[in-house]
Amino acid sequence: GQNIDQPTEMTATEGAIVQINCTYQTSGFNGLFWYQQHAGEAPTFLSYNVLDGLEEKGRFSSFLSRSKGYSYLLLKELQMKDSASYLCAALDSNYQLIWGAGTKLIIKP
Amino acid sequence: DTAVSQTPKYLVTQMGNDKSIKCEQNLGHDTMYWYKQDSKKFLKIMFSYNNKELIINETVPNRFSPKSPDKAHLNLHINSLELGDSAVYFCASSPGNDPNTGELFFGEGSRLTVL
Numbered sequence: 001g002q003n004i005d006q007p008t009e010m011t012a013t014e015g016a017i018v019q020i021n022c023t024y025q026t027s028g029f030n031g032l033f034w035y036q037q038h039a040g041e042a043p044t045f046l047s048y049n050v051l052d053g054l055e056e057k058g059r060f061s062s063f064l065s066r067s068k069g070y071s072y073l074l075l076k077e078l079q080m081k082d083s084a085s086y087l088c089a090a091l092d093s094n095y096q097l098i099w100g101a102g103t104k105l106i107i108k109p
Numbered sequence: 110d111t112a113v114s115q116t117p118k119y120l121v122t123q124m125g126n127d128k129s130i131k132c133e134q135n136l137g138h139d140t141m142y143w144y145k146q147d148s149k150k151f152l153k154i155m156f157s158y159n160n161k162e163l164i165i166n167e168t169v170p171n172r173f174s175p176k177s178p179d180k181a182h183l184n185l186h187i188n189s190l191e192l193g194d195s196a197v198y199f200c201a202s203s204p205g206n207d208p209n210t211g212e213l214f215f216g217e218g219s220r221l222t223v224l
Binding site: 033035040041042043044045048085087089096097099101102 | 149150151152153154165199212213214215216217218
């Protein structure tokens with residue numbers, strides 16, 4: 001079956017760095033997405049990786065290893081507004097997005 | 110202007126009723142979707158339309174019927190509502206001729222509560 005695994009919840013301190021991991025098992029693979037979802041709001045796109053390696057975009061970076069079925073989202077210089085759920089989603093061979101349940105990130109001052 | 114807008118944002122209704130949620134996107138995208146996010150926060154695809162044509166129809170009870178009058182609109186009608194239908198329903202759109210080849214733009218969600 002197809003599956004996305006990510007931690008349910010993580011806690012970090014304002015100004016610090018946090019890495020949110022995601023492992024995936026899909027029928028074929030056409031890329032890995034990260035979305036941010038604040039409580040009560042819609043998910044918003046953060047990143048898309050289809051090749052191995054690290055993609056940096058400001059304070060957020062996303063890494064992909066296709067051979068390991070593994071990705072992570074790295075958030076630097078954490079701010080209180082980064083408190084949200086972070087959803088990992090993989091695009092399978094049929095171009096269907098398979099979603100994880102999300103990682104709730106709690107930022108403490 | 111809101112890119113993907115859906116109405117109503119909140120809907121409280123009794124079991125057995127019929128209700129509709131409307132969605133409109135002004136991004137010029139070819140593909141639109143309906144997702145259901147339950148209390149455990151899993152996003153589950155329900156339907157996908159590309160240029161008014163049904164592309165994805167996941168295992169969803171036939172009480173749920175999508176309608177796309179044009180490529181900018183995708184409405185969701187639900188008959189005989191059940192308690193388990195309580196969830197947040199997200200509309201989304203993406204550019205391109207193939208579904209899910211690009212990032213998704215989500216509406217704000219419609220929280221349906223069935224009593």
